[in-house]
Amino acid sequence: MIWLSWRQFRLQACVAAVTLALFAAYLLYLGTDIRDAHASALTRCGRGGDCGQIMNQFQSGYQNTLLLLAAGLGLALALIGAFWGAPLVAREFEAGTHRLVWNQSVTRRRWFASRLAFTVLAGAITAGAAGALLTWAAAPVDEAAGNRFSTVLFGSRDLVPAAYAVFAVVFGAVVGLLVRRTLPAMAITLVGFLAFQFFVPNVIRSHLMAPQRTTLAMTAEAVNQxxxxxxxxxxxxxxxxxxxxxxxxxxxxxxxxxxxxxxxxEKSAFNACLDDPPKTDTRGTFGDTAACLGGLGLHLEVDYHPGGRYWAFQWRETGLYLLLSGLLTAFGLWRVRRGPS
Structure with missing residues (x-):
């Protein structure tokens, strides 16, 4: 079964290897350029320049590029699920070749498990390597920006890309097992995985650990920030x-x-400060509006997670995706055994 799986997967493996090599070459160039720019920014800081402004200029110069790379990696993971996972079983059912295997000594569960394991391993290695390269290239910018929890960036760094790839392949394979037609399975996998990738960071992620809570006084200075x-x-x-x-x-x-x-x-008091604040010649991002709101004695209640929890969130989200992948795999093994011939 291993040899058969390799024979059927070798084209995808070659395409992935070439793509990963090109991606690595670009990130090696980009990472070197970022480190040279970072060293130059630190030198200017040491010469008495405005360090805050210098570092802001440094990170803003690469921010859009790194954001596009992170979004591209997320889309690539969805494509792995759609093009590697979904056809894995659906194509066999559609062509009827599964009957040939099932009539041999190979059991249905062994057939499904061996097909799935080979592709899951390939996806995890590919996504893990891409995530590690992007993490290395972006490290100085991430350190300067201090936004490692950003919705898009978090999912493209360190551990979680490999776990996302595992889930994408397993999800696609199970969809293909249920739908038994390649193109519908690919479409469902693509849309479903992207929807899940939107749902987890915006709804689930913040609940993986209990947040800390604080109250912030909304002075004019705080509003301007x-x-x-x-x-x-x-x-x-x-x-x-x-x-x-x-x-x-x-x-x-x-x-x-x-x-x-x-x-x-009240909305009326808030809008009054926004639309027609008293003239105070206050400087800053919001100027007179900030002074108007700051004079109302306002405050905020804020839930937050300290930056030191970053790795805890990485491990917990990785565990969540691997757990879901395990449950889907168990369902697939049950389904392929109970399903019709």
Whole structure:
């Protein structure tokens, strides 16, 4: 079965090897360039320049490139599930070749397990190597930016890409086992995996560990350090808050702006500061609006995870995906044994 699996998978393996080699060559170039730019930025800092501005310029110069690479890796994982996992079993059923194997001494479960194990291993190695290369290349920028918990970046660094690939292949194989047609199985796998990749970081990830909670006074200075004010509904909310003394912390939940009594700020008062604040010539991102809100005695309740929890989240999310992959594999082994010939 191993030799048969290799014979059927060798084209995909060759394509993956060539793609990974090209990706590695580009990341080696990019990583070297990033390290040269980082060393130059540190030198300018040591000469008495504005270090904060210098490091911001350094990270902004590579931010978009690294974001595109992270998003591209996420899409590649979805394609691994669709093009490696989904046809793995569906193509055999569609062509009827599964009957030839089942009429030999190979059992259905052994057939399914051997086909799945070979492809899962290939996917984990490919994704793990790509994630490790991207992690190495982006390390100086990630350190300067302090945003390793970012939704897109977190999923392209260190351990989790390999676990995502394992889940993508297993999910695709099980979908193919149930649908038994290659193209529908590929489409379902692609859409389902991408939906799951959106659901986990936005709904599940923050609950993998209990957050810490703090209260932040919303002075004019604190408001000016935020990234955005308000939303489409006109609610009294503020976004892009950092926890003082913990710039690398992941803020997972932010309450609306609260008054001294703990009640949400009225929309009318919030919009008055946004649309027609008193003229105070306050400088900063939001200027007079920040001064107006800062004078209302407001505060926020913030849930956050310290930056030191990064590796704990990596291990827990890796474990979550491997657990789900194991459950899907068990279901597939049960289904292939109970399913029709």
């Amino acid at each position: 935020a990234r955005n004010l308000g939303n489409f509904s006109g609610d009294a909310v503020i976004g892009g808050i950092t926890v003082p003394g913990r710039p690398d912390a992941w803020v997972s939940r932010t309450s609306p702006l609260l008054t001294a009594d703990g009640d949400p700020l």
